[in-house]
Amino acid sequence: MEVDMVRTKGSVTIADVAREAAVSPATAGRALGNYGAVSDAVRTRVAAAADRLNYRPNAMARSMITGRTQSIGVVIADIEDQFFASLTRGISDIAAAAGLEVLVANSDERPALEARAVRVFQEKRVDGILLTPCSVRHSTHLRDLTRTGTPLVLIDRHIDGVDADTVKIDNRGAARQLVDHLLDLGHTRIAMVAGGEVVVPTVESRDDDERPARAASTEIDRYAGMVDALRDRGIEADPALVFIGGFHSDGARVQTERLLASRKRPTAIFASGNLIALGVLQGLNDHRIAVPHDISLVSFDDMGWQSVVQPPLTVVAQPVYEIGATATRRLLARLAGDESPPAVHELPTRLVVRGSAAAPRKRKA
Amino acid sequence: MEVDMVRTKGSVTIADVAREAAVSPATAGRALGNYGAVSDAVRTRVAAAADRLNYRPNAMARSMITGRTQSIGVVIADIEDQFFASLTRGISDIAAAAGLEVLVANSDERPALEARAVRVFQEKRVDGILLTPCSVRHSTHLRDLTRTGTPLVLIDRHIDGVDADTVKIDNRGAARQLVDHLLDLGHTRIAMVAGGEVVVPTVESRDDDERPARAASTEIDRYAGMVDALRDRGIEADPALVFIGGFHSDGARVQTERLLASRKRPTAIFASGNLIALGVLQGLNDHRIAVPHDISLVSFDDMGWQSVVQPPLTVVAQPVYEIGATATRRLLARLAGDESPPAVHELPTRLVVRGSAAAPRKRKA
DNA sequence: CTGAAAGCGCTAACAT
DNA sequence: ATGTTAGCGCTTTCAG
16 A cells, blocks of 8 residues: 555546556557557456556546547436436436446526536537427527537427427417316416416517526416417407416416416316426315315426325326436437437327316305 | 537637637637636637637546545435425535535435445546435445545434534434424324434344335434423323334325334324325325324424425425535535534524424313 | 657746 | 737547
8 A cells, every 4th residue: 555645736647557568658548548458468467557556547638639528418407306406317327327427517598508507518428419409499500519410319399490408298289178178167367377488478578587497388378278268169268367477486486476366267277287286286275175176286296295295286197207207218229329200209208197176166066 | 600510519718719810729628617827818719719719628627637526425315305495505505606516416314325426426437425424334435435534514414433424413402402392292102203223223134225225324313303302291202102114204104104003193293294294295295184183293394384384384494505505615615625523513493383283182172 | 569759737936 | 908829628630
């Protein structure tokens, strides 16, 4: 055992190992990186030397030459959101299995942060990028990215005009199912509580890049699905029944108060996602509103607690983990050279009918 | 607008920009990296050239010289766990504000994966590492790490003998509070449902590195707190009342079945964390056991759903986000040169008494 | 099979 | 203020 000096600067290099093993740096490199050809004798000698010196190859130096960093960048809206957390786990597992490291950045639904993250990932020369685009109207940074040839896979949300694979669910169809279920029960005044704007904004906003985008394609599609379902029954969607309060539960909680106070209170609520549903539930509890007796509630997402609340929630379950995993596999395929035209992959959802939606009052449940 | 050729190999370099701006590479570097001194005229000319070529500095090349990668590595047990997800958000926010990128790896509670992640982070030359150690008995990789001088901050869990800052809560004290609350209500048969082993294993296990560690310091401390509380009232802790089922909710669900079937069924359950509590609740629901009427339930963690279940859970709330944020600030301090001796930072917790614990049956609640 | 030399893209001395 | 040169740690020709 030698004395391990704390080296402030410069760690052990391949040259150090080479010296220790009495070979040339080139040979040491071949032995350690298993490329080229090395005799077994030398290989073990070098390995021993490396071990003795506690050598760690410098991945950057290697990457500068090979052109591969073995790392991917992941830009998500909010890692704290259970949905994205599960998604990230799916990504992480597949990436790890393929020997790729994962750089994560939160966009916080802000286009400017998203663009910044992409830029930094480019500077770090990640091999590819996975991203949940926060706005349908901010895509130049993504188009710039794809033009450089860096593989990009969009997750959960779609953006027209960006030349990238997309892995998502059929939000419109699933929302329609959910609302159909409410309509079947006899509801006609159905509110939607969402995080961001729910119709594609026509006016290009100028300088709101720093603020949350409020125009996620998922919610836009889900609203469209709701409108579809209503229209099928000859019901006109009422814009006054859309409550937008940001992507956190507290906003949804506040919106729920507004909703409850509205002159013609809806008999059912469609929550656009798990955080929204949580906020709605809190708002409902605040006012001692019983589900489904006083009001029905359905939501997207089913990642744990939705089945233990009382009553358990009727939801559309998305294969969250699989979405992340599939997207990562797509990226891996691109990294492996797949040149097929980008496609949209839609994963199946499942309507889980539980107890949170019932016939509207009057006919006592 | 020039034609942007898709360059398969080699992106735009500083030399390209220099040529475009008709200056030397060094000057271009100075202008783009704002170091050294450059005339305003040249600065704008270079900036324009860079812009025209869509230049992205190569962070690796820079790091090789500066010795800083502006990135930190984060090794956590399971990003899918709401607790760690919030923690990660805290880390991410502080890191981003400081201009640091975050590399994430899941250890999945497996020592071998944890060690592997640390190794790769070293190879990537991260500036520092944040880590939730998965086992109290696997620390050599951490000691090796600190010996290289790479700053390390331990999160949530503590390990003796590793020379690193630790940010956590007082698990023992908080658990004691929680169990005290149950004792105050009159419970004496209190079960604990946990993920991993709850007493420090004495025997060194040889080759279980690939499997979940089952010996997280948090749970060990929480059990100790429970024992403290019981002992204070002259009650002997009963090992038969500890149910271990792994760190996922399904394991806890199964353990809850076992628990309910035990010959002398406990009157209260202490769940060691949010995922465990979820599983317990599922198990309870499976058997139509009413909380708190049939059995009381308390738990650690309060990150959303705990307050919307019926009845709302009595818990010890941890400042999860702040734990991550504080740990990251500690790391930043180290990166800035702080040489003070490593310390354990304990953040305050809060006992939130809600409805899930009541007096044991007999005295009808 | 092994060694010497070149060079990835950048910054840091050292000149001018 | 700008240009020239060297070199970070590694892999990759190219020789031998």
